[in-house]
Structures are given as C-alpha cells and as structure tokens.
Amino acid sequence: MTMLSNSQKLYGESANTAAGNSSGMSASTTNSYTINSMSGCLPMNSCSPQNFNSNMLSSSGSGVMGGMPMPGGGNCMTSGSMSYSSNMNSCMAYNGTLGVSPMASVARNDLTADDASPNSAAALQRARVDKTYRRNYTHAKPPYSYISLITMAIQNSPSKMLTLSEIYQFIMDLFPFYRQNQQRWQNSIRHSLSFNDCFIKVPRTPDKPGKGSFWTLHPESGNMFENGCYLRRQKRFKDEKKEAMRQTHKSVSPHHHHHSHHDNGSSSSEKKSVEKLQNLVEKSSNPDLSMLGLGKDTDPMTSLLQHASGGSELCAQQHHQQQHHLSGLQQEDLAAMMGRCHPHFGLGGGGDHHYNHHHHHHHGIKSEYTGPASHPFSITRLLPAESKPDIKMYDMGMAAAAAAQYAPYNPAEYYQNSIYHTSAGTAAL
C-alpha cells in the first residue's frame, strides 16, 4: 500500500520563490514531492470511481460514489490522501496510505488517527486539538486545475462574471493553500484566462468603472468537467473562430514589423477579445448571452445540480500531474457545481464541439442523476441564497458555506471541527 509513485510532483510552494531560474523550472527548483498517483500505483489507467474509491480513498470511505455521498459519517472529505503541509515532505509519508492521512482524520468525524489507531478517542481528540493537522489539511493543494478553480469562481458568482481580482479572492477564500506564493499561481491564473478559449473577457461598461475586465465562461464551453475530473479535461475547449483568427494573425505577422497600428485604437489583443464577444453574440442568437449581460436567469444552484450532481464520477482525483494531490474531496458537490456548467445552454446548436467524446473511455460519465439536490452538500442547499459579490466570504458563515459548495474540504464538519473556527476562522485572512 504505501508505495507511492514518484511520478507525481507537487510543487512545494513554500520552497522556492517565484523567482526561479530562467529556464523554466528545472527539476531541482521545484522541490517536488511525490504523491501517490493513481495511475502510478495502480494498474488502472482509468479513473474509475470504484477503483479510486477503494484504492485511494479506501478508509475514508466517504464515497461519493454514484450519487449519494456520505450519508452517515459525513466525511465530506473523503480521503485526502495528501497532506497538506505546505511543505510537503512530511506529507508524503502517509500519503501513500490513503486512509490514514491526517486530513482524512480531520475531516472525518470518526477518523482514524493518523497513527493508525482507528477510532481512538484519543486520536480524535488530538486531531482536534492539534492545529498542525488542521493546518496541514487546510493548506493542502486542492485537486483542481486552475481552469476548474476559475470556473468555480465564475459560476459561483451571481452575474457569472468576475474580475481577475475577484477570481483570486474567491480562490484564496476557499483554499488556504493559495494564500501563499500568490505571484506564482496568479500568474498561472492569468495565463489560463488568456490562453483558454473557454474564458471570455467582457469589457467593463461605463457604469461600472474599475480596474480590469470581467471574465466569464464561453457559452459553448459546455461542461468541461463532465468526466468528473477536475484536474484534466479530456479535451480543451476551442473556439473555432478564435482559433482561426489566431492562425491568420500568425501567417500575416511576418512583415508587420511589430504590428503596424493601422488599427484604430485597440490593440490587437483587444480586438481579439472584442471579436470574440461579437462572435459570441452572433452565434448564440440569444439565450446564452443573457449571461453576458448578466446571467441572472440562471439559477445557480438549480442548474448546478441538474447535471452533475450525481454524475461525478470522481475520477477526479485521479492522477494528473504535479500538484494534484488528490485530496479526495467530495467530488459530488464540486461535480454538481461544475457540472452545471452551462446546463441550460442547450448548446443544441453547434455546441458540442469537442466535448462529446464518448468514444471509448470507461468514463462512465454521468451516472444516473438521482434528483435534485438530494444530498446534504449539494450546492443547492448550501449555496447562499444570494451570494453577494462583495461581501467576500470572509465572514465565517460564508466561508464555510462556500467551501461547502465545492466540498473540497467539507464545510460542515470542517466547520464544526472548528477548523475555520479556531485558526482560520478568525484569521480567515
């Protein structure tokens, strides 16, 4: 059991500063630590929930399986096999053994102690008292790609549009891990926003002065995490038009010593995004765009669950490169949230682009969905009725609630266990 593959690396945030050496990050700079990777340790190359669950999460048992999450014990956090200590070395230790991870213990009420003594009261007690456990847990790198984090943030906002800084804030509020090394991950976030066609930049209107633009999701991006994997999409969403434009630009550029500004005003990049929008508008003759204007029509929660909820096959934790410490979280909620992606965007028209790979894939994508928000942590119920954008989730309640939605680390208990309470609670910083 405990053999970890050394294939996966986590970039220890604490360690190297963003600076780094010129040539990318060499192996040395990234003090990476390995973590167990599914694929690594296990033969299976797929992320079947079953396997995952049994092998990875095992003890925690929280299974999110098909649909209903952990009724009983509530462990929302399923196995977090990874630890979180900011510096990883420590974690690895148990990391291989999923069940025993500190996080797991913290998360679950019944947890087994990290010391293998299963439900010992003492262990439990200790877990509750010892802040380091909590801290470690809380600070673990969430098993979500930046793309999924951004998506979560946007979808969670009432208007379905956020500024860059709001996205940052959302992530930091929810995941303590990202309160560190901001420069590094924020650069990545910016890169993700610009680089991925699934994110669209919406200019500010005069009535809303402020710093950057708003970012929203491409109406046709569909449910990018349909497979339940938040670390790696099966296929990257590409906007054909935009892509075409890119090509064109490229082939034309040679001569133009530095873009001859025969364009009036806006930079080429600006233009691009504008066009992007325009295209959007054209394409979606209507409904979809409502979101651009302000997606209120979308009831976040409802839509949310509609899709996914059950569906998360949780293969999420699955492997995936670096980071990815899988902390097993409750995929469910997340799935629910992500899943909803654009539920109603029926995309009927031309939508599905790349997202249908049904092809083979064991991914059983979508398990049967059993009905709306029936489970405890479904966003439908947890989501603050109206998330006020500005309120930030600083106040506890919010933080907990928010966290709950994504179930990353389970909110409810999490909260109960005073994780946020004690330290972060007030700290919330």
Added chain:
DNA sequence: CTCTGTTTAGCGATAA
C-alpha cells in the same frame, strides 16, 4: 509604479 492581459517557451504527465 502596480495590476491586467497576452504570448511564447519548456517541462512533466497523461491519454490515445
């Protein structure tokens, strides 16, 4: 100046 965005590059890791 800092913050936003865009873009290129290279790396590690997975999927096909």
Added chain:
DNA sequence: TTATCGCTAAACAGAG
C-alpha cells in the same frame, strides 16, 4: 510512441 493538457516562468504592452 506521439499528441495533448496543464503548470510555471518570463517578456512584454497597456491601463489606471
């Protein structure tokens, strides 16, 4: 194996 995907670094430009 190759094709992709995601992460990080970094150069760069523009806005505030």
